[in-house]
Amino acid sequence: MSNQPENEAQRALEKEQQLSLTGWQQEVQDGLNYGLEAADSIKDRTISTFSRGELPHYAGINTFLKAPYLEDVNKVGNYDVAIVGVPHDSGTTYRPGTRFGPQGIRRISALYTPYNFELGVDLREQIKLCDVGDIFTIPGNNEKSFDQISKGIAHIFKSGAFPIILGGDHSIGFPTVRGVCRHLGDKKIGIIHFDRHVDTQETDLDERMHTCPWFHATNMKNAPAKNLVQLGIGGWQVPRQGVKVCRERATNILTVTDITEMGLDAAADFAIEKATDGTDCVWISFDIDCIDAGFVPGTGWPEPGGLLPREALYLLKKIVQNTTVCGIEVVEVSPPYDVSDMTSLMATRVICDTMAHLVVSGQLPRQQKPDYIYEESQVVDEPWS
Numbered sequence: 001m002s003n004q005p006e007n008e009a010q011r012a013l014e015k016e017q018q019l020s021l022t023g024w025q026q027e028v029q030d031g032l033n034y035g036l037e038a039a040d041s042i043k044d045r046t047i048s049t050f051s052r053g054e055l056p057h058y059a060g061i062n063t064f065l066k067a068p069y070l071e072d073v074n075k076v077g078n079y080d081v082a083i084v085g086v087p088h089d090s091g092t093t094y095r096p097g098t099r100f101g102p103q104g105i106r107r108i109s110a111l112y113t114p115y116n117f118e119l120g121v122d123l124r125e126q127i128k129l130c131d132v133g134d135i136f137t138i139p140g141n142n143e144k145s146f147d148q149i150s151k152g153i154a155h156i157f158k159s160g161a162f163p164i165i166l167g168g169d170h171s172i173g174f175p176t177v178r179g180v181c182r183h184l185g186d187k188k189i190g191i192i193h194f195d196r197h198v199d200t201q202e203t204d205l206d207e208r209m210h211t212c213p214w215f216h217a218t219n220m221k222n223a224p225a226k227n228l229v230q231l232g233i234g235g236w237q238v239p240r241q242g243v244k245v246c247r248e249r250a251t252n253i254l255t256v257t258d259i260t261e262m263g264l265d266a267a268a269d270f271a272i273e274k275a276t277d278g279t280d281c282v283w284i285s286f287d288i289d290c291i292d293a294g295f296v297p298g299t300g301w302p303e304p305g306g307l308l309p310r311e312a313l314y315l316l317k318k319i320v321q322n323t324t325v326c327g328i329e330v331v332e333v334s335p336p337y338d339v340s341d342m343t344s345l346m347a348t349r350v351i352c353d354t355m356a357h358l359v360v361s362g363q364l365p366r367q368q369k370p371d372y373i374y375e376e377s378q379v380v381d382e383p384w385s
């Protein structure tokens with residue numbers, strides 16, 4: 001008999017012991033300093049009068065995971081990770097409501113602790129996280145909103161903080177990637193796109209809607225179409241114009257059946273191989289509707305037959321742990337259509353898991369600014385009219 005723990009649960013019990021408590025202790029101390037010591041009848045003297053940290057989970061101001069709100073975005077480079085909301089749903093062609101996605105995700109994120117059992121990660125102890133609030137989008141005007149989004153994401157990306165975007169409908173996939181590409185110089189980005197829909201047509205209803213981000217993103221020289229991987233595509237909502245573009249540009253599509261037949265490990269390996277071939281980093285665009293509609297009712301274009309949550313989370317784990325990830329967006333959460341916050345909770349899970357996998361794989365905390373970031377801004381696209 002070896003002394004190695006035999007299963008995941010036993011390894012998890014051991015890993016927890018290795019984690020520090022200094023972040024937690026600091027939070028308690030700050031709570032007592034800023035929120036007053038508790039009333040005399042309270043025996044647990046870590047509790048303050050005014051809630052100032054994680055506890056209780058139902059109290060407090062709703063930033064993501066109750067991370068500090070960074071009012072001065074000039075200081076975003078002091079953090080490992082920046083959460084940013086993009087409350088834009090003017091690109092929606094069926095159910096609107098994703099402008100409330102950032103609010104919905106932040107609200108249910110209050111349920112989570114910063115610690116994950118199986119991974120043995122405590123985000124409060126291991127990274128510096130902030131929430132920079134939302135981009136000022138312009139309702140009813142996609143192009144002006146896109147300009148705001150690209151400028152905001154470029155600012156965060158250039159600072160060295162890892163950007164995590166709370167959407168918003170999927171039209172934001174183009175301006176987020178454009179913001180990143182402005183600071184890539186000659187470097188290239190691979191896009192791994194979880195979705196039921198291809199989102200590759202040039203226009204929809206005469207505008208660049210949420211069915212169009214990858215047509216425009218892969219027109220930029222930093223984001224080649226051959227490095228676009230599309231996982232979970234299928235069903236009755238895939239417009240034929242988009243399919244034609246995928247064929248012409250030779251994007252890399254796997255259906256849900258492809259993924260389950262080849263197995264999750266082989267599917268993740270396929271995604272990694274295609275997205276990293278000749279590129280310097282990977283962008284993850286996670287449309288919550290890639291998961292079966294029964295688990296995510298609060299979304300713009302629900303489609304039955306998608307991935308199971310644990311399949312999607314497993315693919316995410318393999319991909320994040322084995323590539324150089326430069327940012328992630330989670331899109332199409334529409335709280336007005338949600339039930340019991342379950343769709344927002346799935347988005348929260350995707351985001352927290354991503355941060356934990358970045359810690360496990362040594363990508364966070366940032367030791368230095370990643371070398372794919374180019375200080376000077378470049379023009380990466382043609383004007384659109």
Ligand SMILES: [Mn+2]
Pocket residue numbers: 170195196197287289290301332
């Ligand atoms: Mn979709």
